[in-house]
Every structure is written in C-alpha cells, then in structure tokens.
Amino acid sequence: MDQRPPSDDRSWLRALHRGYAAIWVLLGLCPPALAVLDQPSATKYWSLGLLATLGVGYGIVRTVPGNPVLRPPAYLGLVALGLGGMSYLLGGGAALFIATLPQFWIVSRSPRQAVAFSTAAAALTVAGGAVRQGLWIGNVLFTALGYVVGVGVGLLVHRVVEESTARTALLRAELAAARQSLAEAYQRQGAADERERLAREIHDTLAQGFASIVVLAEAARTSVATVPDRAVRQLLSIEQTARENLAEARVLVGSAPQSGVAAGSIAQTLRRTLDRFADETGLRIDADLPDLACDQPTRVALLRCTQESLANVRKHAGASTVAVVLARGADGIDLEITDDGRGFVVATSRGFGLEGMRKRLAGLGGELVVTSSPGEGTRVLATLPTNGQG
Structure with a gap:
C-alpha cells in the first residue's frame, strides 16, 4: 500500500520491514533452496534462479523505490509468476506463498492492487502444483487458507492505518489551529499591554505636565498685574514643563531615549521635582534625600511615583506639608511620601494613577503600599530591589 505515515512513525516502520525481510529470507527462501539441492540439475538451477530473482527484486523495490526498471506492479507480477514457477518445480508452494503474502500489501499502491496480485499468486501457486503432480489437497488447502x-x-x-493517518491529520490540523489561536492571543495581549503601558506613561508624564501648565497659567494670569516677578517665574515654569512634555512625547513616539529622564543622581532628580512643586503650589516640602546609587529603570520608577503622588496631593489632598524620605531599606530602596491632607479610603479608590504605580513597581520586582484614612493624611511607600547595586 502506498501509505505515507507520519515522520515519527517511519523509524519503527522501517525496522518492521527489515525484520520481515530477514524472516522472509530465512523462512521463505532458504527452505526451498535447501530442498532442491539434491534435485536434478534442471529443477535445482531453475529453483535457485527463481529464488534469487525474487530476493534481488524485493531488495531493489525496497531500497530503490523510485527506480524506473522495476516498478511495484511489475515486481508483484514477477512475484506471482515466481511463486507459480516454484510451485510447479517443487510440486507445491503453499509455504513460500504464505511467507511472501505480506509483500503484496507492503509494495502495492492500494488495497485493490494487493488483493488482485495476491489472488493471481494464489491461483498460480495452486495451478503450478496441480500441473506438476495433480491437485494435491494439502497445497490447495494451505494456499487457500x-x-x-x-x-x-x-x-x-x-x-487501521488509514484511520490512524486520518486521526493524525486531524490532530495536526487542530494543533496548527491551536497554535494559530495562541499566537493571535499573544498578539492581542501584547497590543493590550502596549496600550496599557502607553496610557500609564501618558498619565504619568504628559497629563501631569499639562495639568501643571494649566495651574501655572491660571496663577500667572492672576498675578501678572499685581506681582510681576512671580508671574515671570510661573511663565518660566510653564516653559520648562512644556519642554519636558515635548521630550516625553518624543520618547512615546520612539524618537528619543526610552526613559525620557536624563541620567544623574536620584536625589538630584527628586530634589528638582520637589522644588518645582513647591514653587507651583506654595506648599511646604520636607525632604530627606541621600544620594543612593540605583540603575536607570529604578530611578525612573521612583521619579514617576513621586510625580504621581505630588499630583494627587495637588488635586485631592488639600495639604499644607509634604514629606519625602528616600532611604535604603532591608529589601532595597524605600521612597516614602506623606502629606497632612484630608486623606481618603484606600479600599474605595479607583484611580488610574495608583494602579499604574503598582504595575510599574511590580514590573521591577517592587511593591507599593498606600495608607490613608479620612482626615488623617496619606502615606505612600514605594519599595524597589536594588539587585546588588551599591
């Protein structure tokens, strides 16, 4: 049969064919070859020649299946004639016929072809024996059986092979469909994660910058006639914030370095942010900012947490004092930001900013703890591992 088993099955199938070939030679070809050694020369040489032809032919068909000389149908026809000839020479050939039967299914291209050639071989085996010594019941019976x-x-x-092949094809199709579905799911998840990242970056940078610009612009408009110097400082802050927003926008569209934050000391970076916040809001800032070493991703995360916390103080807290403490803790770097504002119920908070901070810190192996209650102010504690940095 012209089956094309899956590649994983080819090794054991080849081993099975080799095993059959060895058994066929030992139990199919050798016994009649030994049996004719004491026969007359004509019978002996014709028998040995036919057996050798069958053996060589099977070897060619199995080892060189695409050869143009001995195609499978030609070989099977040769086998049928050879079995008939051996049956004639030996007066019966049921044993050789039975040993050779698997070849009709191994070599043929279809069940119809296998049945046709095995039928012809059976008929020639019976006919050969009948011509030589009459219709011997044993030869006929065993050949027919x-x-x-x-x-x-x-x-x-x-x-069984056909059903197995169909099941294998179905399983492979289902596996391919599952892989495709999984790839599409990963792609959708990746797109969703990227959208969430961009939303978090916009919220933490551009949105806060624009909010600061609005507050400064309103303050400058009211003070331009009465306190011109203050208005000038506020306009300068507006210009600086707008420039920073432009830099952040370039980062988001991929035309600038990824962090959008210049390299430097974390203490200096936080100090600049706190000084500007104090200028913009007039709130008192108490800061303890030692110069701790940390990598750029950690520095960016701490800065974003500070900016988000200060933005919440500006918009919601109604505080008069903000305290910021940077310290090296047992598990890494701790950043604590507290205010004396009105506070809130943490469990009912659904703000995007707090969730964004949690996810940003979690992405670096850190955590965020927010403690607050109405009338008691708010405490934000961000902890990030230092990964062995000094």
Whole structure:
C-alpha cells in the first residue's frame, strides 16, 4: 500500500520491514533452496534462479523505490509468476506463498492492487502444483487458507492505518489551529499591554505636565498685574514643563531615549521635582534625600511615583506639608511620601494613577503600599530591589 505515515512513525516502520525481510529470507527462501539441492540439475538451477530473482527484486523495490526498471506492479507480477514457477518445480508452494503474502500489501499502491496480485499468486501457486503432480489437497488447502487470512489481515491493517493517518491529520490540523489561536492571543495581549503601558506613561508624564501648565497659567494670569516677578517665574515654569512634555512625547513616539529622564543622581532628580512643586503650589516640602546609587529603570520608577503622588496631593489632598524620605531599606530602596491632607479610603479608590504605580513597581520586582484614612493624611511607600547595586 502506498501509505505515507507520519515522520515519527517511519523509524519503527522501517525496522518492521527489515525484520520481515530477514524472516522472509530465512523462512521463505532458504527452505526451498535447501530442498532442491539434491534435485536434478534442471529443477535445482531453475529453483535457485527463481529464488534469487525474487530476493534481488524485493531488495531493489525496497531500497530503490523510485527506480524506473522495476516498478511495484511489475515486481508483484514477477512475484506471482515466481511463486507459480516454484510451485510447479517443487510440486507445491503453499509455504513460500504464505511467507511472501505480506509483500503484496507492503509494495502495492492500494488495497485493490494487493488483493488482485495476491489472488493471481494464489491461483498460480495452486495451478503450478496441480500441473506438476495433480491437485494435491494439502497445497490447495494451505494456499487457500493463507490467501483468506492474508487478505483479511491486510484489509484490516489497511483500515487501521488509514484511520490512524486520518486521526493524525486531524490532530495536526487542530494543533496548527491551536497554535494559530495562541499566537493571535499573544498578539492581542501584547497590543493590550502596549496600550496599557502607553496610557500609564501618558498619565504619568504628559497629563501631569499639562495639568501643571494649566495651574501655572491660571496663577500667572492672576498675578501678572499685581506681582510681576512671580508671574515671570510661573511663565518660566510653564516653559520648562512644556519642554519636558515635548521630550516625553518624543520618547512615546520612539524618537528619543526610552526613559525620557536624563541620567544623574536620584536625589538630584527628586530634589528638582520637589522644588518645582513647591514653587507651583506654595506648599511646604520636607525632604530627606541621600544620594543612593540605583540603575536607570529604578530611578525612573521612583521619579514617576513621586510625580504621581505630588499630583494627587495637588488635586485631592488639600495639604499644607509634604514629606519625602528616600532611604535604603532591608529589601532595597524605600521612597516614602506623606502629606497632612484630608486623606481618603484606600479600599474605595479607583484611580488610574495608583494602579499604574503598582504595575510599574511590580514590573521591577517592587511593591507599593498606600495608607490613608479620612482626615488623617496619606502615606505612600514605594519599595524597589536594588539587585546588588551599591
């Protein structure tokens, strides 16, 4: 049969074919070859020649399946004639016929072809023996029995192989569909994660910058006639914030370094942010900012947490004092930001900013703890591992 088993099955199938070939040579070809050694020369040489032809032919068909000389149908026809010839020379060939039966299913291209050639071989085996020494019942009986069993087993095996091949094809199709679905899910998840990252970056940078510009612009408009110097400082802060927003926008569109934050000391970076916040709001800032070493991602995360916390103080707290403490803790760097504002119920808070801070810190192996209650102010504690940095 011209089956094309899956590649994983080819090794054991080749081993099975090699095993059959060895058994066929030992139990199919060798016994009649030994049996004719004491026969007359004509019978002996014709028999040995036919057996050798069958052996060489099977070797060619199995080792060089695409050869143009001995195609599978030609070989099977040769086998049928050879079995008939051996049956004639030996006066019966049921044993050789039975040993050769699997070849009709191994070599043929379809069950129909296998049945046709095995039928012809069975008929020639019976006919050869009958011509030589009459209709010997034993030869006829064993040939017929071998033929019936061989055809039955061959059809059964063909059906099993066909169903197995169909199941394998179905499983492979389902696996391919599952892989495609999984790839699409990963792609959708990646797009969703990227949208969430961009939303967090916009909220932490551009949105806060624009909010600061609005507050400064309103303050400058009211003080331009009465306190011109203050208005000038506020306009300068507006210009600086707008420039920083422009730099952040370039980062978001991929035309600037990824962090959008210039390299430097974390203490200096936080100090500049706190000084500007104090200028913009007039609130008192108490800061303890030692110069701790940390990598750029950690520095950016701490800065974003500070900016978000200060933005919440500006918009919601109604505080008069903000305290910021940077310290090296047992598990890494701790950043604590407290205010004496009105506070809130943490469990009912649904703000995007707090959730964004949590996810940003979690992405670096850190955590965020927010403690607050109405009338008691708010405490934000951000902890980030230092990964062995000094």
